[in-house]
Amino acid sequence: MKKISIHWFRNDLRINDNPSLKFAAENGKVIPIFIHDTVNNAQKEFNIGEASAWWLHYSLDALNKSLDEKVNFFSGDPFKIIKLLIKNYDIESVSWNRCYSPWEIKRDTEIKTYLKESNIKVSTFNSSLLWEPWEVLKDDNSPYKVFSPFYKKGCLKNHPGPRKVVKKIENIVLNDKVVESLDIKSLDLLPNHHWKDKLGQHWNIGEAAAMDKYIKFRDSGLLDYKQGRNFPAKENVSMLSPHIHFGEISPHQIWFDSKVLAPEKDIVHFHSELGWREFSYYLIYHFPHMCTENLNKQFDKFPWQINTAFLKAWQQGKTGYPIVDAGMRELWETGYMHNRVRMIVASFLVKNLLIDWRVGLEWFNNCLCDSDLANNTASWQWTAGSGADAAPYFRIFNPILQGKKFDPDGSYTKKYVPELKHLPKKYLFEPWEADHTILTESGIDYGVNYPKPIVSIAHSRDIALHAFEKIKK
DNA sequence: TTTTGAGTTGTTCGA
DNA sequence: GTCGAACAACTCAAA
Numbered sequence: 001m002k003k004i005s006i007h008w009f010r011n012d013l014r015i016n017d018n019p020s021l022k023f024a025a026e027n028g029k030v031i032p033i034f035i036h037d038t039v040n041n042a043q044k045e046f047n048i049g050e051a052s053a054w055w056l057h058y059s060l061d062a063l064n065k066s067l068d069e070k071v072n073f074f075s076g077d078p079f080k081i082i083k084l085l086i087k088n089y090d091i092e093s094v095s096w097n098r099c100y101s102p103w104e105i106k107r108d109t110e111i112k113t114y115l116k117e118s119n120i121k122v123s124t125f126n127s128s129l130l131w132e133p134w135e136v137l138k139d140d141n142s143p144y145k146v147f148s149p150f151y152k153k154g155c156l157k158n159h160p161g162p163r164k165v166v167k168k169i170e171n172i173v174l175n176d177k178v179v180e181s182l183d184i185k186s187l188d189l190l191p192n193h194h195w196k197d198k199l200g201q202h203w204n205i206g207e208a209a210a211m212d213k214y215i216k217f218r219d220s221g222l223l224d225y226k227q228g229r230n231f232p233a234k235e236n237v238s239m240l241s242p243h244i245h246f247g248e249i250s251p252h253q254i255w256f257d258s259k260v261l262a263p264e265k266d267i268v269h270f271h272s273e274l275g276w277r278e279f280s281y282y283l284i285y286h287f288p289h290m291c292t293e294n295l296n297k298q299f300d301k302f303p304w305q306i307n308t309a310f311l312k313a314w315q316q317g318k319t320g321y322p323i324v325d326a327g328m329r330e331l332w333e334t335g336y337m338h339n340r341v342r343m344i345v346a347s348f349l350v351k352n353l354l355i356d357w358r359v360g361l362e363w364f365n366n367c368l369c370d371s372d373l374a375n376n377t378a379s380w381q382w383t384a385g386s387g388a389d390a391a392p393y394f395r396i397f398n399p400i401l402q403g404k405k406f407d408p409d410g411s412y413t414k415k416y417v418p419e420l421k422h423l424p425k426k427y428l429f430e431p432w433e434a435d436h437t438i439l440t441e442s443g444i445d446y447g448v449n450y451p452k453p454i455v456s457i458a459h460s461r462d463i464a465l466h467a468f469e470k471i472k473k
Numbered sequence: 474t475t476t477t478g479a480g481t482t483g484t485t486c487g488a
Numbered sequence: 489g490t491c492g493a494a495c496a497a498c499t500c501a502a503a
Contacts, residue, residue, distance in 0.1 A: 138500075138501090139501090144499085144500080145498090145499060145500085146480070146498090146499055146500060147480085147481070148479085148480060148481085148500085149480090149499085149500055149501065150500095153500090153501075230482080272481085273481095276481080339482085340482080343482065347483095382481090382482095388499095389481085389499085391481090391482080391483085392483090392495075392496065392497085393495090393496080394483085394484080394485095394494090394495045394496080395482090395483045395484075395495090396483075396484070397482090397483065397484085398483080398484065398485095401483085401484075402483090461484090465495090468496095469496095472496075472497085
């Protein structure tokens with residue numbers, strides 16, 4: 001009888017460059033499984049958001065199709081489900097690619113221990129990080145807290161480099177689906193409102209779509225990445241984040257392939273953006289408490305405001321600051337937001353509305369298709385000033401200047417805030433400067449069909465600066 | 474061992 | 489209009 005191996009799919013929803021799947025395939029018959037974990041991520045910060053769940057549904061569907069509809073789906077506690085499988089089937093080995101969130105590490109370690117004790121071969125592999133977090137340390141063996149030395153010295157200089165992309169799997173023999181498994185629909189991942197129909201217009205999901213998008217980016221957007229990436233109306237960003245999050249494409253496939261063609265400066269910069277993703281994972285690995293708490297304890301004393309009216313205005317894109325509103329509406333419309341605009345809206349929430357970064361993180365987590373605990377945590381803390389290598393507290397984005405500088409012709413802003421599309425460029429980022437006639441001619445009933453600013457930038461900035469000054473003492 | 478300079482993404486103020 | 493300094497405090501790395 002042929003040996004049976006389980007490959008446990010998690011954030012590696014692809015066939016190519018999948019070390020664990022390859023290992024299982026070379027070991028005998030494969031039972032590929034995916035478990036919607038409804039137990040270990042019960043904390044709301046770690047729960048999969050609605051947009052991500054929507055994406056996951058279709059990503060799993062694409063994966064299942066490419067594996068002859070033989071992926072076994074489960075919902076519940078992975079420990080119990082794996083226990084059940086090794087009891088009911090003659091399983092010789094179980095393998096998976098490593099995950100790095102604190103709750104995933106804890107869960108996987110427990111399962112690994114149990115399997116070893118049960119004399120089942122268990123193997124884990126690297127699939128989603130270019131540098132394992134425990135391999136990059138300072139000379140005194142403590143973790144880096146600053147990006148540049150982490151990346152330049154720790155990763156690029158002192159490390160042999162990322163693993164190579166694994167060779168294509170020649171032949172994979174799939175076991176018939178096990179009777180205990182569910183169909184995808186039973187995982188109940190799709191949100192039950194119409195939002196999902198909207199998201200579907202913007203994305204192609206799955207491994208093949210991810211590769212297509214990468215190739216398109218490599219051959220066009222990457223060619224002026226360093227400059228162009230800052231302008232939300234330009235197509236110079238890869239838009240790969242949700243694909244990478246779910247592992248439809250690996251950073252390794254991207255890292256090695258993108259080393260050709262484009263100008264050196266653009267490739268170096270694009271690689272360093274992958275480096276930032278590594279740094280986020282690195283930080284939550286070494287400082288797991290930062291997923292829920294300020295990394296810098298001084299911020300525990302910060303007087304965050306609870307203001308549901310402000311929060312709602314921010315969420316709905318009705319703050320009265322056009323670039324902020326455009327970003328928040330892009331998020332709601334597409335499940336994505338351009339990186340530059342993410343910084344602007346995050347800075348606005350934290351430093352002008354004085355709302356706790358965790359509240360912003362929760363909204364992002366629910367609305368972003370690419371929501372990722374590591375990136376979300378590290379980036380929000382960076383913006384708030386409470387994180388590692390954080391933005392200095394006095395670095396507060398001005399949404400008027402940012403709009404003028406990075407959306408100079410206003411096309412991004414007008415796309416998502418169409419009620420301002422006839423407003424002359426001069427006033428687009430500060431409608432209050434336009435007189436009544438201009439507003440009327442532009443079809444704006446100011447304060448009615450487009451809101452007046454909910455806070456004064458200058459005043460709220462001063463309040464924030466004073467609050468930051470206070471917590472330092 | 475100690476010192477020194479540098480460090481993703483910005484804004485404001487005053488010369 | 490343009491430009492440099494100031495806006496902190498701390499980590500890291502090189503000298």
